Amino acid sequence: MSFWQEDIKIGNIYVPRFIGGPLDGITDAPFRQLVRGFSTRELLYTEMRHVRSILTPMGGHLALKFEQMERPLSFQVSASSDDCIEAACEKIVAAGVDIIDLNVGCPAKNVISSCCGSALMAHPDQLEKILKKFRSCLDIPFTVKIRAGFKEKNALDIAKLVQDCGADAIAIHPRLQTQKFAGLPDYEIAAQVKKALQIPVIFSGNVVNFKTAQLTYDRTGVDGFLIGRGIWAKPWKLLEMAENAAGREYHVSQAMLLQVALKHLQLMIDHYGPKGLYCFRKHLPFYIKGHPSASAMRSKLVVSTSQEEIVQGLIEFLG
Numbered sequence: 001m002s003f004w005q006e007d008i009k010i011g012n013i014y015v016p017r018f019i020g021g022p023l024d025g026i027t028d029a030p031f032r033q034l035v036r037g038f039s040t041r042e043l044l045y046t047e048m049r050h051v052r053s054i055l056t057p058m059g060g061h062l063a064l065k066f067e068q069m070e071r072p073l074s075f076q077v078s079a080s081s082d083d084c085i086e087a088a089c090e091k092i093v094a095a096g097v098d099i100i101d102l103n104v105g106c107p108a109k110n111v112i113s114s115c116c117g118s119a120l121m122a123h124p125d126q127l128e129k130i131l132k133k134f135r136s137c138l139d140i141p142f143t144v145k146i147r148a149g150f151k152e153k154n155a156l157d158i159a160k161l162v163q164d165c166g167a168d169a170i171a172i173h174p175r176l177q178t179q180k181f182a183g184l185p186d187y188e189i190a191a192q193v194k195k196a197l198q199i200p201v202i203f204s205g206n207v208v209n210f211k212t213a214q215l216t217y218d219r220t221g222v223d224g225f226l227i228g229r230g231i232w233a234k235p236w237k238l239l240e241m242a243e244n245a246a247g248r249e250y251h252v253s254q255a256m257l258l259q260v261a262l263k264h265l266q267l268m269i270d271h272y273g274p275k276g277l278y279c280f281r282k283h284l285p286f287y288i289k290g291h292p293s294a295s296a297m298r299s300k301l302v303v304s305t306s307q308e309e310i311v312q313g314l315i316e317f318l319g
């Protein structure tokens with residue numbers, strides 16, 4: 001069996017090396033269900049939610065609303081202190097997820113202003129308290145997603161701390177908070193983290209196909225690959241990568257693209273109710289991208305308030 005066909009072991013769970021990463025506003029339950037139409041065993045992440053929001057009736061209800069078919073599922077949380085962690089973990093574990101992941105990488109202003117996400121990389125003592133709290137109240141696997149650093153690169157020290165506090169795997173998106181999602185990822189720092197740690201190291205950043213996964217592996221030797229933007233509006237991406245890794249080609253026909261877009265719209269409405277129509281608008285441009293009259297169609301469909309009109313438009317356009 002080649003490297004690419006082997007699973008990685010996170011705690012007691014075995015999953016393929018290609019993983020569906022967390023994208024807030026994108027990788028929600030409908031999208032994950034769409035991915036499951038192609039890939040049944042791959043690990044998928046939820047969007048990030050603050051531990052406190054899990055304890056509110058509305059926030060908790062929505063965030064924990066998922067189907068069993070979405071598993072194996074890693075539920076991603078953020079936290080700035082050890083408050084609420086125990087109660088939130090209890091609720092999340094009871095909902096039946098497979099892994100809890102702590103976000104120590106988000107660069108967004110509103111997140112770092114409350115010392116969550118990547119800001120924690122600049123506060124290792126606080127991070128240590130939080131990590132220990134999670135580990136002490138979780139029997140299921142616990143993982144952490146970090147950056148290269150906050151303003152300065154300290155991923156190696158933070159990664160060791162994460163491992164020492166008992167995490168089962170670590171994901172690294174090797175850019176600083178200041179770089180957000182742009183610029184080349186720092187492959188060297190990811191390679192150093194991989195070399196220093198015994199737990200699986202998963203790489204996040206610019207892996208969009210099997211070729212980029214191979215390049216990333218050659219530069220870092222990491223164990224797994226988190227696909228972020230590369231999976232957006234391409235729920236077949238993990239299957240495509242697995243097929244390519246096995247030496248097979250994978251193509252998506254126009255008919256398949258139409259089927260996927262229509263199913264996505266329906267899943268959004270099933271999950272969110274009528275609001276799902278509006279939520280689907282952000283995905284629509286990606287499905288019609290590249291078509292000669294995409295611009296005209298996008299202008300028409302993204303303001304539509306009728307499911308029927310959007311369905312007809314997609315059929316006309318992609319059919």
Ligand SMILES: Cc1cc2nc3c(=O)[nH]c(=O)nc-3n(C[C@H](O)[C@H](O)[C@H](O)COP(=O)(O)O)c2cc1C
Pocket residue numbers: 021022023024025026046047048076103105106145173181204205206207226227228229230
């Ligand atoms: C729109 C958007 C939303 C994101 N939301 C999350 C999130 O909720 N949690 C997280 O850990 N990372 C989040 N990320 C970061 C991605 O998971 C990933 O680390 C980053 O985009 C680099 O990988 P990529 O080049 O494969 O996209 C987000 C990125 C984008 C572009």
